[in-house]
Amino acid sequence: MADDEVVADQAVAAAADDRPVAQSRSVDLVVSVLLLALAVLLGWDSWRTGAGWASDGPQAGYFPFYLSVLMGAASLYGIVTKLSETPTEPFVTRQQFERVMKVFVPTLLYCLLMQYLGLYVASFFLIAGFMWWVGRIAPWKSLLTAFVFTAVMFCTFEIAFNVIMPKGPLEAAFGF
Amino acid sequence: MEAFELLFQGFQVLLNAKTLGLMMVGLVLGIFVGVLPGLGGPNGVAILLPLTFTMDPTTAIVMLSCIYWGALFGGAITSILFNIPGEAWSVATTFDGYPMAQQGRAAEALTAAFTSSFIGSLTAVLLITFLAPRIADFALRFGPPEFFAVYFLTFCSFVGLGKEERHKIVISMALGLLLAGVGMDTVSGQLRMTFGSSELLRGINFLVAVIGLFGISEILLTMEERLALRGHIARISLRVVLQTWKSLPRYWLTLLRSSAIGCWLGVTPGGAIAASFMGYNVAKRLSKDKDSFGKGRIEGVFAPETAAHAAGTSALLPMLALGIPGSGTAAILLGGLMVWGLNPGPLLFVEHKSFVWGTIASMYLGNVVGLVLVLSTVPIFASVLRVPFAAIAPMIVVSCAIGAYAIQNAMFDIWLMLIFGVVGYVFKKLGYPLAPLTLALVLGNRAEDAFRLAMIGAEGDLRVFWSNPLVGSITTLALVLLFWPVISSLMDRLRGLGGQWRELP
Numbered sequence: 001m002a003d004d005e006v007v008a009d010q011a012v013a014a015a016a017d018d019r020p021v022a023q024s025r026s027v028d029l030v031v032s033v034l035l036l037a038l039a040v041l042l043g044w045d046s047w048r049t050g051a052g053w054a055s056d057g058p059q060a061g062y063f064p065f066y067l068s069v070l071m072g073a074a075s076l077y078g079i080v081t082k083l084s085e086t087p088t089e090p091f092v093t094r095q096q097f098e099r100v101m102k103v104f105v106p107t108l109l110y111c112l113l114m115q116y117l118g119l120y121v122a123s124f125f126l127i128a129g130f131m132w133w134v135g136r137i138a139p140w141k142s143l144l145t146a147f148v149f150t151a152v153m154f155c156t157f158e159i160a161f162n163v164i165m166p167k168g169p170l171e172a173a174f175g176f
Numbered sequence: 177m178e179a180f181e182l183l184f185q186g187f188q189v190l191l192n193a194k195t196l197g198l199m200m201v202g203l204v205l206g207i208f209v210g211v212l213p214g215l216g217g218p219n220g221v222a223i224l225l226p227l228t229f230t231m232d233p234t235t236a237i238v239m240l241s242c243i244y245w246g247a248l249f250g251g252a253i254t255s256i257l258f259n260i261p262g263e264a265w266s267v268a269t270t271f272d273g274y275p276m277a278q279q280g281r282a283a284e285a286l287t288a289a290f291t292s293s294f295i296g297s298l299t300a301v302l303l304i305t306f307l308a309p310r311i312a313d314f315a316l317r318f319g320p321p322e323f324f325a326v327y328f329l330t331f332c333s334f335v336g337l338g339k340e341e342r343h344k345i346v347i348s349m350a351l352g353l354l355l356a357g358v359g360m361d362t363v364s365g366q367l368r369m370t371f372g373s374s375e376l377l378r379g380i381n382f383l384v385a386v387i388g389l390f391g392i393s394e395i396l397l398t399m400e401e402r403l404a405l406r407g408h409i410a411r412i413s414l415r416v417v418l419q420t421w422k423s424l425p426r427y428w429l430t431l432l433r434s435s436a437i438g439c440w441l442g443v444t445p446g447g448a449i450a451a452s453f454m455g456y457n458v459a460k461r462l463s464k465d466k467d468s469f470g471k472g473r474i475e476g477v478f479a480p481e482t483a484a485h486a487a488g489t490s491a492l493l494p495m496l497a498l499g500i501p502g503s504g505t506a507a508i509l510l511g512g513l514m515v516w517g518l519n520p521g522p523l524l525f526v527e528h529k530s531f532v533w534g535t536i537a538s539m540y541l542g543n544v545v546g547l548v549l550v551l552s553t554v555p556i557f558a559s560v561l562r563v564p565f566a567a568i569a570p571m572i573v574v575s576c577a578i579g580a581y582a583i584q585n586a587m588f589d590i591w592l593m594l595i596f597g598v599v600g601y602v603f604k605k606l607g608y609p610l611a612p613l614t615l616a617l618v619l620g621n622r623a624e625d626a627f628r629l630a631m632i633g634a635e636g637d638l639r640v641f642w643s644n645p646l647v648g649s650i651t652t653l654a655l656v657l658l659f660w661p662v663i664s665s666l667m668d669r670l671r672g673l674g675g676q677w678r679e680l681p
Binding site: 024027028031035038039042045046049050053056057058059060061062063064067068070071074075077078081091092096099100102103104106107108110111114115119123126127130131134135136137145149150153156157161162163164165166 | 226227229230341343344346347350351353354357361363364366367368369371392395396399400401564565566567569570571573574575577578581582585587590591594597598601602605606624627628631632636
């Protein structure tokens with residue numbers, strides 16, 4: 001099949017001063033090592049659970065143990081082949097990394113905030129904050145959009161479909 | 177013609193205001209999800225799944241599958257007007273669709289895309305209507321060894337036929353199977369891989385993983401690429417629609433070929449993405465005028481769209497008949513079945529007739545309604561893309577969080593979603609395929625149970641997988657597929673040797 005006839009590249013061309021943060025090869029190696037470590041950990045745990053045969057068939061650890069071995073072997077193979085390669089392409093450039101962090105950090109804060117304020121209030125802050133600071137959208141537009149979206153979500157899930165979300169002090173004040 | 181009778185009953189299940197209303201809601205949400213780059217069919221279905229928890233299974237699957245049809249339709253809008261594939265399976269549509277829009281033929285391209293999508297899925301639904309009951313009937317004879325052999329076949333075909341680096345496919349699959357095993361062992365009741373954590377006791381929920389792997393990671397990737405949306409305006413008039421439809425019979429061969437490719441790749445776990453590329457390439461190769469492809473040829477829109485939709489729809493065939501999903505989205509729908517308390521597999525056709533035939537009937541109705549809806553509302557959905565991404569990104573994050581939390585009401589799942597988001601981002605960038613991981617997560621426990629039951633029955637004798645012609649041929653086929661790369665290179669070498677011998681004298 002001549003799938004290689006088709007090239008689909010949507011990436012925006014990198015600017016000249018946009019240096020890579022990490023090479024694909026290095027990240028690939030790190031991931032392979034982590035996967036190998038995970039395989040060893042899970043394999044060890046399954047061995048402890050019992051990976052042999054009992055009178056009634058395979059023990060609980062049997063399946064996971066051999067899967068860990070398989071995954072470990074595949075990661076080892078990945079490490080060996082990657083070590084013999086020379087780094088060619090960047091994993092992320094500095095500008096790309098900054099943009100990814102611009103959405104990842106707020107998401108992380110959002111998850112943290114949710115523990116204390118409940119999902120809806122945290123969502124309001126996430127949407128308003130993100131639109132305002134990252135998107136540079138006028139504050140009133142950001143606040144209004146965030147409020148409307150959060151309110152619609154609250155009505156849909158909490159009231160119409162009866163799906164319970166984590167709630168904080170604000171909802172408690174209104175008796176939910 | 178028992179199928180017709182049952183199908184008719186299926187339509188009767190559908191025809192009430194509530195189901196039809198939710199069907200429309202599903203379609204609109206689906207088109208929306210498909211139009212937005214950064215939210216895909218699998219995400220849309222996964223995020224909206226919690227909405228259906230309180231519905232009855234038939235209404236729920238009708239709504240969810242309509243989200244899927246909508247997403248399939250919507251992806252084409254972004255590809256043609258903005259040259260950005262709204263979905264991975266619409267990448268091939270941009271090759272000729274966008275040039276057509278540049279030439280001011282956007283309406284023609286859109287009509288072609290929607291119509292061919294419709295034809296593709298219609299072919300696949302016909303296939304499902306007549307083939308699925310037969311396969312399910314046949315599969316009723318399956319015992320644990322046969323089921324394990326079929327699961328094994330699914331996994332092997334991923335490894336053997338996948339386009340990614342093989343060790344990465346193996347890792348992705350093994351990781352999925354391992355994560356599926358976390359928590360309480362269903363056969364012995366023992367705890368495993370929980371490391372004393374009470375949160376892990378419940379296991380790693382498949383839907384939470386999917387929302388992270390597809391939803392959150394997609395947002396990260398979209399931000400990284402910084403998509404600049406600059407598109408063409410489109411309004412579809414009835415005249416253009418009719419004109420395009422009039423030209424349809426001329427392309428019957430392309431449509432038929434792409435439908436066949438799509439159905440085949442959908443039933444086997446090739447998926448809509450591979451199907452759309454293959455449909456495009458085959459049409460290009462067999463065309464008399466190869467050079468005109470990529471410059472705005474209508475066939476270049478027909479071919480990939482028909483194939484993608486045929487594949488997307490026929491992926492539901494193995495899911496309904498055997499309980500084995502043919503694509504990521506089908507896997508999520510399968511996850512839904514289990515949440516609603518149905519046991520996927522051939523028995524579904526016997527025990528839940530109205531559910532199965534309601535679903536199949538909704539495929540017909542959903543596609544007809546979807547076609548009309550999408551043709552008449554293109555300008556509205558195209559304008560959605562003018563909303564800044566900075567407003568859409570946090571809303572998607574919120575929807576993901578709601579979806580992840582709602583499944584088990586656990587804060588732990590929110591963190592799990594975030595972790596899977598990072599894993600998905602890194603995996604996608606490094607070329608680890610996510611489909612085997614998803615499939616392994618949803619099938620892991622069932623595959624393991626089938627294996628262990630087969631082993632218990634056979635007292636640990638692996639020859640049980642060759643104990644009768646049926647299970648033997650499935651297992652052998654699985655092994656052939658697993659070692660397909662080795663076998664095909666061996667065959668090439670043998671053929672090469674044969675050629676040399678012939679040349680010798």
